[in-house]
Amino acid sequence: MSAPLLVFFLLAALAVVGALSLILQKHPIHSALSLIVVMVSLAGLYLLMGAEFVAAVQIIVYGGAIMVLFVFVIMLLNASAEEHTDFSKLAKFGGLPLALALTGLLAAAMIRNGGAVPNSSTPDALASTTDISIMLFSTFVYPFELTSFLILVAIMGALVLAQREKKT
């Protein structure tokens, strides 16, 4: 087995174990930590595909910024280990068949494609930072700018909600 393939399987296993641990952990902080493991191993997989910029951004944005916010909120709320309600027991019985069904669906789709996931149409175009930025500011400039407006609206919403009420 070649070294890149070995690293791929290591990272893939790490991502799957992290994802399982995310669901199975009782404490929110442990779940958040497992999610970080998933994010970082995904970044490793991106690196393996040559998408260096995407890998770094994956860690900076998802592994860093977003998950820090998760951990921060969990710490602030001082959330303790999750409690099982009747509804969460229902999820256990309902969720398992659903997960199996999804796995079956994905497997079927892959088998139909001859046991392989089709390659993306632009394998190397998205690798370098320059190519990504050129695509972002030419082909996808409208979706990109619209997304930034969406984020701006979200920020303004948060500001309005967080604003102290004026004294009358």
Added chain:
Amino acid sequence: MNAVTTFLTQDGGFWVLTLVKIALLLFIVLTVNAYLTWFERKVVALMQSRVGPHRVGPHGLLQPAADGLKFLFKEDVMPGGVDKFVYLLAPFLALTLALASLAVIPFGPKPLPPPFTFFGHQIDLWITNPEIGLLVLFSITALGVYGVALAGWASNSKYPLLGGLRSSAQMVSYELSMTMSVVGVLLMANSFSLTKIISLQDSSKWGLLSWNIFTFHGGFPQVVGFLCFFISAIAETNRVPFDLPEAESELVAGFHTEYSSFKFAMFFIAEYTSMITVSSLCAILFFGGWNSPFPATWTFTHFIPSLILIPFGLWVIFDGVKYETIFGKVILPGLGAAIAGVGTLLLAGLWIAPLHEISEYIQGPFWLLSKIFFFLFFYVWARGTLPRFRYDQLMNIGWKLLLPVSIANVIITAGCVLLWGHS
């Protein structure tokens, strides 16, 4: 074949070489860390008209060794009611991430000259030099928050929790302005690669005027960018005047209150290592990295390393013989002789042909290390002279001052790059 698969399919010699380089770098950095604590205590003592450590060895030079032994032999307390896994993970995470960031820092321009190769591999003065070097550093910084935040949470104690919360808020806030403030440099260099950023500041013609902080070539002087970067970086490393996460008058010791013995030392080493990383980044991004501050035509500036090393070596010999202990009598003069010897060798290298290459070779690392040393001194200087900020002041500086100013810097630099920059 992309960079990572090429890296993974290298032969055994490459791996051995890389491991040796990592071990060497770790050894050097950990030693420098230890003596950085000594240096800090000495300088702060001078600023406060004290003597500083002077009992253990001449000038207290063995103090770091004594401290290290003490850290190792102290009882390793595990407080009751802590989340064991996270409690142990936190210092490990902090230290690993801090040390990992050193892997992408280039220390010199050229690989070792031809006779020094390792099974056909040239020996570069960096462990790895990825195209996205700066992004790697930022992603490591982004993950670095967890060490502090988790330590505070896992300790199951009020002060560490408050320290951890403060710290994660502070680090998240200042990460923004830190990242924004280097965008100017990135625009001018057109690359994330640290070696490319340095080689674009090549000073052989104009000397220090071609450093990013002064240059008008293809952009705008990054003075504002540098100030924003350095201030946010100090906050990011939780140092004075931004050391609120461990404000001892309010929070005992902040996030590491419940950590004892070597686990505390791990946080300590992590903090000092990130100081070194930040100082090297300042030198690389804004102050020309390994480029000398003088134009290449000023050949007499090649004497500078020798002119510093020889008198310093002689002084160490002279100072060492005054002591009556073995350390003073033997080791200090030996060390001094070695330093002066290297200095003389470099001086000789200016005329003797085979040594000439070595003399040329040492210039790059010499200037980079001097710059790093200057910024480390600045850290200590700030610690010795500045009072701590209040928490609301800290947040105001981060969000209302540094972030807008660094965004303005990005816009101005982008305009200048557009006007007279690279095509």
